Amino acid sequence: VMWPGLVSSTKILNKMLSSNVVTDFPTSPEQVNITQNYKFQEVVPLTTPNILGLKKKKVSKKWNSLIRKTLNRSSKITKPNSDNSDPDNKFRCLISKRMVGLLISVWLRSDLYQHVKNANVSCVGCGIMGRLGNKGSVSVRFQLGGTSFCFVCTHLASGGGEGDKQIRNSNAIEIFSRTSFPTTNGRSSVVLPKRILDHEYVYVLS
Numbered sequence: 001v002m003w004p005g006l007v008s009s010t011k012i013l014n015k016m017l018s019s020n021v022v023t024d025f026p027t028s029p030e031q032v033n034i035t036q037n038y039k040f041q042e043v044v045p046l047t048t049p050n051i052l053g054l055k056k057k058k059v060s061k062k063w064n065s066l067i068r069k070t071l072n073r074s075s076k077i078t079k080p081n082s083d084n085s086d087p088d089n090k091f092r093c094l095i096s097k098r099m100v101g102l103l104i105s106v107w108l109r110s111d112l113y114q115h116v117k118n119a120n121v122s123c124v125g126c127g128i129m130g131r132l133g134n135k136g137s138v139s140v141r142f143q144l145g146g147t148s149f150c151f152v153c154t155h156l157a158s159g160g161g162e163g164d165k166q167i168r169n170s171n172a173i174e175i176f177s178r179t180s181f182p183t184t185n186g187r188s189s190v191v192l193p194k195r196i197l198d199h200e201y202v203y204v205l206s
Contacts, residue, residue, distance in 0.1 A: 060097075063096075067107065068091070068093070072091060090110050091109055091110070092107065092109075092113060093106070094142065095121060095142075098138070099123045100127075100134050101134070102136070103153070104205075106140050106142075108144075115145050116144055117142070118192055119141070119142040120140070120142070121138065122179045122180055123136070123137070123138050124178045126156075126157075126174050134155075135156060135171060136171070137152055138153045139152045139175075139181075140153075148200045149199060149202075150202045150203070151205065152179070152203065152204045154205065156172065176195070180195065181195075
């Protein structure tokens, strides 16, 4: 889901409207059965200890446990003629990352794991003092086969008052400009995508 009010940067807006940015959730069963991506906001109260990362260390584990149970139960239901004991039918967590109340969890079918490489995470805080993680993004990128994917989980400034829209636009521009991934993996001379919009498929969740 995109930000309809993102108009501060024509360059970013034009690139976001290109074909490599997905602006809605996949609808075909083939897409749904390959990967699952979950994004949550405010999984912890936005208190000072939580914003500073001092508490609630086990929140991600609890959410991922629920996701695992739900996904693998669903995979049995959607494949009634398959062998439910087949480990290839099950989903596995590729990456899960929490920043304060923001949580992204990317899951793939087990049989796809051997085709995944160069998985990385990039966090950008846009909250208090323009840096803390009560607002901002957590992005996950990886390559599946020869195709690069980037999932951007965002929590922008709230409010419907005067100036709030401009703050959200500013948050979005910060996320796109500051999110950065390694361009090498130390094992290959291939140059990897560095910025969000350098990837072939970009999913923005907000």
